[in-house]
Amino acid sequence: MPTKSLQARKNLLSDPQEQLKYLSNGIFGSGELPLFREKIAATGDLPLKPKKLEILQLNLGYMCNQVCSHCHVDAGPDRKEIMTRETMQLCLEVIRKSGAHTLDLTGGAPEMNPNFRWFVEEASKAGIQDFIVRSNLTIIVANKKYYDLPEFFKKHNVHVVSSLPFYKKEKTDRQRGNGVFDKSIQALKMLNAVGYGREGSGLKLDLVYNPAGAFLPANQQALERDFKKALTADFDIDFNELFCITNLPISRFLEYLIASENYEDYMTALVEAFNPAAVQNAMCTNTVSVSWDGWLYDCDFNQMLGLKVNSKVQHLKDFEPEFLQNREICISQHCYGCTAGAGSSCQGSVT
Amino acid sequence: MMSKTYYDPADLKKFGSISEWNEKLGSKFFEYYNSVFEEGALTAREKSLIALAVSHVVQCPYCIDAYTKDGLERGIEKEEMMEAVHVGAAIKGGATLVHGVQMMNKYNKLSM
Numbered sequence: 153m154p155t156k157s158l159q160a161r162k163n164l165l166s167d168p169q170e171q172l173k174y175l176s177n178g179i180f181g182s183g184e185l186p187l188f189r190e191k192i193a194a195t196g197d198l199p200l201k202p203k204k205l206e207i208l209q210l211n212l213g214y215m216c217n218q219v220c221s222h223c224h225v226d227a228g229p230d231r232k233e234i235m236t237r238e239t240m241q242l243c244l245e246v247i248r249k250s251g252a253h254t255l256d257l258t259g260g261a262p263e264m265n266p267n268f269r270w271f272v273e274e275a276s277k278a279g280i281q282d283f284i285v286r287s288n289l290t291i292i293v294a295n296k297k298y299y300d301l302p303e304f305f306k307k308h309n310v311h312v313v314s315s316l317p318f319y320k321k322e323k324t325d326r327q328r329g330n331g332v333f334d335k336s337i338q339a340l341k342m343l344n345a346v347g348y349g350r351e352g353s354g355l356k357l358d359l360v361y362n363p364a365g366a367f368l369p370a371n372q373q374a375l376e377r378d379f380k381k382a383l384t385a386d387f388d389i390d391f392n393e394l395f396c397i398t399n400l401p402i403s404r405f406l407e408y409l410i411a412s413e414n415y416e417d418y419m420t421a422l423v424e425a426f427n428p429a430a431v432q433n434a435m436c437t438n439t440v441s442v443s444w445d446g447w448l449y450d451c452d453f454n455q456m457l458g459l460k461v462n463s464k465v466q467h468l469k470d471f472e473p474e475f476l477q478n479r480e481i482c483i484s485q486h487c488y489g490c491t492a493g494a495g496s497s498c499q500g501s502v503t
Numbered sequence: 504m505m506s507k508t509y510y511d512p513a514d515l516k517k518f519g520s521i522s523e524w525n526e527k528l529g530s531k532f533f534e535y536y537n538s539v540f541e542e543g544a545l546t547a548r549e550k551s552l553i554a555l556a557v558s559h560v561v562q563c564p565y566c567i568d569a570y571t572k573d574g575l576e577r578g579i580e581k582e583e584m585m586e587a588v589h590v591g592a593a594i595k596g597g598a599t600l601v602h603g604v605q606m607m608n609k610y611n612k613l614s615m
Binding site: 318320363365367369370371374378420424 | 516546547548572575576577578580
């Protein structure tokens with residue numbers, strides 16, 4: 153279990169170029185497994201083009217109170233990249249002209265951005281249909297200045313999406329750190345107490361499951377059934393939906409795969425589970441991801457790999473929906489993570 | 504080149520290739536296999552645990568790898584997996600011991 157980011161450890165994999173090199177060499181370089189480009193060419197999906205922009209995902213910074221072993225952001229307390237209020241102002245303009253119906257705030261722990269509350273207040277006036285904040289849960293109980301977050305979310309009708317890799321302590325703590333499970337349960341109870349996830353409240357609380365190891369997620373509905381049964385019975389906790397997300401082989405999860413000698417088997421499993429239907433619905437086709445410093449990406453994963461949108465417009469300050477619409481989506485072997493099985497996105501399965 | 508061990512983990516991935524030498528029977532087997540593991544009167548989760556127990560009883564290393572991974576994917580916990588293995592072991596041990604009755608019968612029949 154890491155205690156610092158790859159960047160703070162000066163690990164070679166903190167360099168996106170090194171990760172991309174790793175993903176193109178080895179079993180892909182030797183031709184043992186097909187490149188993602190070849191795979192989607194065979195199903196007629198190359199070049200991969202976006203559909204209508206529906207989701208604007210803003211990364212408010214890489215700082216986080218946790219150092220999860222699978223984190224694709226390489227987030228942690230030692231990361232200092234934080235979106236400024238000036239960039240947030242640009243975001244507000246883009247929200248208005250983008251036509252996106254969903255605004256999705258992520259991080260790191262987005263709540264740790266000093267301008268987080270100001271931004272949520274302003275953004276909630278923009279008439280967005282679905283306003284998501286991705287909360288890691290433990291931030292709510294990390295410091296008393298965050299204790300009122302459930303009330304704050306409720307006031308602005310925020311849709312809370314929270315990570316809980318499993319409904320039992322051991323697996324959760326192995327992935328997210330000692331004590332994370334108990335704190336997450338405490339935070340979920342606080343969210344339930346103001347109405348989140350409770351029937352008839354209209355306050356949506358979804359959970360995100362991702363496998364605690366080198367294996368793929370199973371059927372989302374079956375896991376949701378198990379999560380609901382266990383969380384209700386053990387803690388009287390309610391939530392709305394469970395999203396299953398496949399771990400993508402980048403950043404700290406890539407580090408784990410290599411160190412545990414699971415990389416080749418994991419990539420083989422992803423390639424074998426390739427589902428053309430998931431390509432059609434991949435989140436990069438309806439999402440634009442914005443980094444803390446205002447650059448635009450096809451998805452949060454491409455952001456972490458430094459793959460900016462392949463368009464004349466690459467920064468918020470020049471944002472024009474039409475230019476982005478005609479771009480070709482940047483791909484590499486990590487994309488197999490979103491197209492395996494039922495597909496995977498920040499909204500869970502896609503087929 | 505032939506491997507120097509009887510079992511190679513990489514062979515599990517090649518399981519499907521058995522159809523290359525007999526397409527008809529291979530296809531029938533895999534079709535049957537896939538149908539068996541679909542949700543039915545038993546859930547796919549329950550079937551996975553049964554498969555894990557049987558894998559141990561038949562001592563198939565490929566099956567053990569496959570159904571440990573399958574169980575992890577389905578959220579089956581290690582306590583459940585180990586209990587399933589004990590169910591298999593109990594039946595296998597019981598199957599040995601229940602033959603003791605035959606031994607006793609034979610012993611008594613042959614003895615004065």
